[in-house]
Amino acid sequence: MTQLDSTRVLVTGGTSGLGRAMAAALAAAGARVALTSREAARAEAVGAQIGACGLQLDVRDERSVQAGIATVYDRLGGLDVLVANAGIGMRTVNPRFMTDPQPFWEVAPAGFADVLETKVTGTFLVARAVAPRMLAAGGGRIVVISMNEQTMTRRGFTPYGPSGAAVEALARVMAADLAETPVTLNILLPGGATATGMIPDDAPDDLRGRLLDPEIMGPPIVWLCSEQSAGVHDQRIVATEFGR
Numbered sequence: 001m002t003q004l005d006s007t008r009v010l011v012t013g014g015t016s017g018l019g020r021a022m023a024a025a026l027a028a029a030g031a032r033v034a035l036t037s038r039e040a041a042r043a044e045a046v047g048a049q050i051g052a053c054g055l056q057l058d059v060r061d062e063r064s065v066q067a068g069i070a071t072v073y074d075r076l077g078g079l080d081v082l083v084a085n086a087g088i089g090m091r092t093v094n095p096r097f098m099t100d101p102q103p104f105w106e107v108a109p110a111g112f113a114d115v116l117e118t119k120v121t122g123t124f125l126v127a128r129a130v131a132p133r134m135l136a137a138g139g140g141r142i143v144v145i146s147m148n149e150q151t152m153t154r155r156g157f158t159p160y161g162p163s164g165a166a167v168e169a170l171a172r173v174m175a176a177d178l179a180e181t182p183v184t185l186n187i188l189l190p191g192g193a194t195a196t197g198m199i200p201d202d203a204p205d206d207l208r209g210r211l212l213d214p215e216i217m218g219p220p221i222v223w224l225c226s227e228q229s230a231g232v233h234d235q236r237i238v239a240t241e242f243g244r
Helices: 017-028 040-050 062-076 109-137 160-178 214-224
Strands: 008-011 032-037 053-056 081-084 140-145 183-189 236-238
Touching: 008 017, 008 062, 017 032, 017 040, 017 214, 032 040, 032 062, 040 053, 053 062, 062 109, 081 109, 109 140, 109 160, 109 183, 140 160, 140 214, 160 183, 183 214
Parallel strands: 008 032, 008 081, 032 053, 081 140, 140 183, 183 236
Antiparallel strands: none
């Protein structure tokens, strides 16, 4: 197993789903992990369960991000890797999105804004807060969590699909901005629908049978935080294809 004993990692949205799976895998590999949630108690509880530091941070709010990042640097003594994972799914705008797709004109503006702000603005604000510190320290890594291109354009997937397309475009621009610097940035995605809280309770049984285990994100995120991936930059890594 890859050992990450000296690696300090922040996973936003790390209390459930893909975030928790990645945080757990990193902690198991020896990394010092901080994970965030909008709710302090939840972050602390999950952190205690997996051997990580849990803290409250709302990625949508610049002041919360600045304060949270300062806390992470204080508790970990620095930061080597940012995993920009925080996001919310379609259930927040349409609880029955798998069986009863909702056209974009029926999506509430507030729901649309919350999904975009969490995934896109949140990634921007956290990366914006971390990148200058990494550049000043002489190095670092940023991993942006994305989704399949089919999901980005799927019927009834406003605003979740567009949030994925936007965050991936943002990641590519940030990677271009970081070219020729000691900070790398890559995109990681599962490669299919995963068994997380984002899947509605009434999802068809045939779909549930095809869902990926969130733990599929473990091996590639550990690799991206290890010396084995040194110099890897501006790549789109699909977990289902990792290691082939």
